[in-house]
Amino acid sequence: MANVSVVDNLPPLPDYTFRPLPPLLPWLSDQHLSLALPVIAYWVVSLIFHLIDEWDLFPQYRLHTPAEVLKRNHVSRWHVFRDVVLQQVIQTIFGLTLAYVEPQTMFGKEDYDVAVWAQRIRLAQRAVPAVLAMLGLDAVGIAKGLVGSHATFASILLGGVYPDATQTILQAGVPTTAPAFAVWELQLAKAVYYVGVPFLQFIFAICVVDTWQYFLHRAMHMNKWLYVQFHSRHHRLYVPYAYGALYNHPVEGFCLDTLGTGIAYLLSGMTCRQSMWFFTMSTIKTVDDHCGYCFPWDPLQHLTSNNAGYHDVHHQSWGIKTNFSQPFFTFWDGLLGTKWTGGDVSARYERAKIAAQKKVDDESKPPTITGTSTPTSASDASKASEQASTSRQQVLSDSQNGGPTVLAEEASEEITATQTLSEQVPSTPQSVRRSMRKRATSSGLKGLADRFGESLHGRRSGVLGVENGSR
Ligand SMILES: [Zn+2]
């Protein structure tokens, strides 16, 4: 029996006692675990994508060929690895500092909090008769007819009257009968407390991260000094791969990623254990956005339209001034008109592939990327060419990272690619792709994987998850 008091004829709230929450792992505090998990997830997921890359398991879903990774990037894998580790060290030190000042996590108030929600549910029911009266319905009359068959429903119609739901409590030390919650009220309150509120906290935190990253990221592209000093480093990767996701200047890594997710965590009021999910999922999403593949079966690439294909456009010399949104949604790009509007990007991708292919003696022929549409209007087409031109201007002015060379190479590549495409494409892209596939699936593991992929997914289509520019 709890020693509580009844207020306003509501079921009373139970007592609670705070106790220190034992950590999930006996040898590591939850705060430290929440710092370790994103780093572990980053490297585990990156390793999976790296092995897919190395063993060439799913060539049909590649956004770029291995030749492009080799020839078009302006930074070695070692430098990428080193800078990512540096960023993770900074992020962990920052987290450790915060964990040091953060109070010990306590628990024991859950039943009380659930009861608070149950009280709100009870209070909300009190409005039911008045609302029904506004609709011209007699709640009491309807309820009388339902008492025998649907007692709970009748109780709700009467404004949350549960004569049979009682409990014995100690009121000022004297056992007293007090109202109690109905079973459904407690179940609904638990669902709100354990599922509804955390879900809203996640959505809110995701929106905070997206907003924070969009505006900082966009500022890094709009301000030449910021771009050259900090953000151009990330754009040395014209062909992103999974563990390049956090390849940033340390200042940018701290400001965009560490602060962005940290602020979202604080503003959303998440618990430490919720933050484990949030930090880890944000990390995995960022890795996935840079993985270099458009997998039809990767749920992260279908939850929102911001996926590997979408972000890959931002890594191209012609799309660098578009698709700033990361890592979850694309609404800021949509609202502020920075979404890539050029529609079909397959020719641009094909050009880069052919050129890189020429540079290395790679016998595997990559498939043609399809699945995007053409610009739908003259205004889209002109906006697209303006987007591509301002994007190229940014690359050009970044001489430190070989910008002019990139564009010069692309210009000559374009001539070769246009010739090749005009020989290939006329109106039978399917047959061309099939013949390319035949050559690519000659033997071995790669051939097996190709056939496996084909049988699983049928004909390839829509590999590149870039949205139509018509919106
Ligand atoms: Zn960028």
Ligand SMILES: [Zn+2]
């Ligand atoms: Zn990126």
